[in-house]
Amino acid sequence: MDTNTKSQLNFLTKPIALLSLIIILFLIVLITGIKQINTIRDKITAGKKTEISLSYKAGTLESVSQNLPKDVTFLDVILPSKGSVLYGLSQVKNQSLVAGVTVSSLKTGSSVEDSPGIFKTSILFDAEGEEQNIYNFLDSFSRLLPLMNVEKVGLTNLQGSTLANVSISVYSAKLPTKIPSITESVTELSSQDIKILQELSEYKMPVFIEPSATLPTQTKADPFN
Amino acid sequence: MNLIPSDMAVPAAAVKLAKLLNKISTISALVLLLTILSVGGLFFYFSSENSKQATRIFSLKAKINSLQQNEQKLILAKDRLAKIALIQQSKSVNKEILRFKEFSNLVSTSGSKVTEASLGSKGTEVTLLSENSEILAQILKPLSEFIDYKTVILSSLSYNAGTGFISTIALNIE
Numbered sequence: 001m002d003t004n005t006k007s008q009l010n011f012l013t014k015p016i017a018l019l020s021l022i023i024i025l026f027l028i029v030l031i032t033g034i035k036q037i038n039t040i041r042d043k044i045t046a047g048k049k050t051e052i053s054l055s056y057k058a059g060t061l062e063s064v065s066q067n068l069p070k071d072v073t074f075l076d077v078i079l080p081s082k083g084s085v086l087y088g089l090s091q092v093k094n095q096s097l098v099a100g101v102t103v104s105s106l107k108t109g110s111s112v113e114d115s116p117g118i119f120k121t122s123i124l125f126d127a128e129g130e131e132q133n134i135y136n137f138l139d140s141f142s143r144l145l146p147l148m149n150v151e152k153v154g155l156t157n158l159q160g161s162t163l164a165n166v167s168i169s170v171y172s173a174k175l176p177t178k179i180p181s182i183t184e185s186v187t188e189l190s191s192q193d194i195k196i197l198q199e200l201s202e203y204k205m206p207v208f209i210e211p212s213a214t215l216p217t218q219t220k221a222d223p224f225n
Numbered sequence: 226m227n228l229i230p231s232d233m234a235v236p237a238a239a240v241k242l243a244k245l246l247n248k249i250s251t252i253s254a255l256v257l258l259l260t261i262l263s264v265g266g267l268f269f270y271f272s273s274e275n276s277k278q279a280t281r282i283f284s285l286k287a288k289i290n291s292l293q294q295n296e297q298k299l300i301l302a303k304d305r306l307a308k309i310a311l312i313q314q315s316k317s318v319n320k321e322i323l324r325f326k327e328f329s330n331l332v333s334t335s336g337s338k339v340t341e342a343s344l345g346s347k348g349t350e351v352t353l354l355s356e357n358s359e360i361l362a363q364i365l366k367p368l369s370e371f372i373d374y375k376t377v378i379l380s381s382l383s384y385n386a387g388t389g390f391i392s393t394i395a396l397n398i399e
Contacts, residue, residue, distance in 0.1 A: 008235060008236060008239040011235045011239050011240075011243060012239060012242060012243055012246070014243075015243050015246035015247050015250060016246060018246075018247075018250045019246055019249055019250045019253060022250055022253040022254050022257055023253065025257055026253065026256065026257045026260060029257065029260055029261050029264060030260060030264070033260075033261075033264030033265075033267075033268065034264070036268055037264070037267050037268055037271055040268070040271040040272060040274075040275050041271060043275055044271065044274055044275050044278060047275065047278045047279065047282060048278070050282055051278060051281055051282055051285065054282060054285040054286065054289065055285055057289055058285055058288045058289050058292065060299070061289065061292035061295045061296050061299065062292065062295070064292075064295040064296075064298055064299045065295060068298050068299070068302055072298045072301055072302060075301055075302060075305045076305075078305065078309060079305050079308055079309055079312070114312075114315065115311055115315075117308065118308050118311060118312065131329070135322060135325075135326040135329070138322045139319075139322050139323060139326070141319065142317075142319040142320075142322075147309060147312050147313075149312070149315060149316075149317035149318075149319060150317055150318045150319055150322065151317060151318065151346075152318065152343075152344065152345060153318055153322065153342075153343070153344040154341075154342070154343050154344075155339070155341065155342040155343075155344070156340070156341050157338060157339055157340050157341070169317075171308075171312050173304075173305070173308045175301065175304075176300055176301060176304045179293075179296065179297060179300055180300070182286055182289055182290070186296065186299060186300070186303075187303070188299075189299070189302065189303070189306070192310075193302070193303070193306045196306055196309060196310065196313075197302075197306070200309070
């Protein structure tokens with residue numbers, strides 16, 4: 001390399017280095033900046049989805065009080081988590097009094113899983129009374145709570161009365177054990193759900209007896225005082 | 226007067242190229258500065274959007290937390306209603322009772338008597354007692370007009386001189 005070329009290269013080194021440095025910086029700024037911006041934009045996009053689902057959930061939960069009463073314990077009477085047989089037996093006895101029929105041979109079966117999470121228990125009994133009263137009695141079970149179905153009926157007409165051999169099923173279901181996470185969406189009650197609720201509100205609830213507190217007994221006077 | 230020896234002087238082409246490179250560097254530096262400003266601006270804009278969004282999400286979560294009781298009610302109601310719908314679809318004789326009640330009324334108006342009946346979800350098997358053939362005929366005619374049952378099968382018919390005609394009829398819904 002001759003001295004002329006060498007001096008030319010020396011003269012151009014500075015501008016070339018400066019330009020290269022600027023280009024490298026430009027590339028670094030551009031690549032890093034775009035990467036950072038994209039990361040934040042992705043976060044915003046994901047956040048938007050969360051925000052939409054959360055605001056929908058909040059709206060749904062706010063509207064719950066419009067469709068559901070404050071106290072929803074009646075739902076546990078419609079389909080109890082336990083004790084459905086006792087409610088059922090109570091309804092059989094109460095309805096027999098209302099319809100004017102005599103119930104005997106009251107028996108209960110064991111609880112079996114009818115469909116996933118739903119348990120069915122049979123109540124078997126004999127009912128005797130006037131034919132029309134028996135029909136009214138049997139028909140009343142379709143509008144009683146807890147939910148029950150008449151499974152089988154055997155009728156025998158005796159002299160002046162009718163004997164019915166009845167098998168009914170009462171249902172129970174375990175309560176839900178899990179509440180969805182805060183970000184998990186919930187669906188509001190459908191029109192079908194509200195219709196079922198309205199129908200069920202007209203059904204007859206079992207009679208609950210509230211035992212009254214016993215009156216305080218009179219304490220004996222202290223003979224030493 | 227140029228005192229630099231001619232072999233040491235930088236050629237004019239190199240000076241020109243250096244000037245051009247310097248100009249490009251200046252322009253590039255300006256572009257770099259603008260890029261830094263715009264990238265920085267965009268970064269701060271999106272960052273502030275992100276933090277605003279985070280605040281909104283936080284307040285929504287707080288609102289949902291305050292409505293937790295409503296959520297529990299809704300979950301319970303949805304769970305119960307789904308199961309109730311399943312139970313309502315299960316087979317029962319609830320409707321059959323009403324149908325048979327109507328049938329029984331029809332029988333009694335014709336003069337026959339229901340002696341035994343077995344009600345199931347698919348239909349009913351009933352045993353009727355008719356004192357004579359006239360009464361028996363009276364029940365058979367309206368039976369065909371009773372549209373609630375799809376098929377009516379006369380399973381058996383016997384005669385007893387003491388009681389009359391005993392007929393067993395299967396009334397099927399399906």
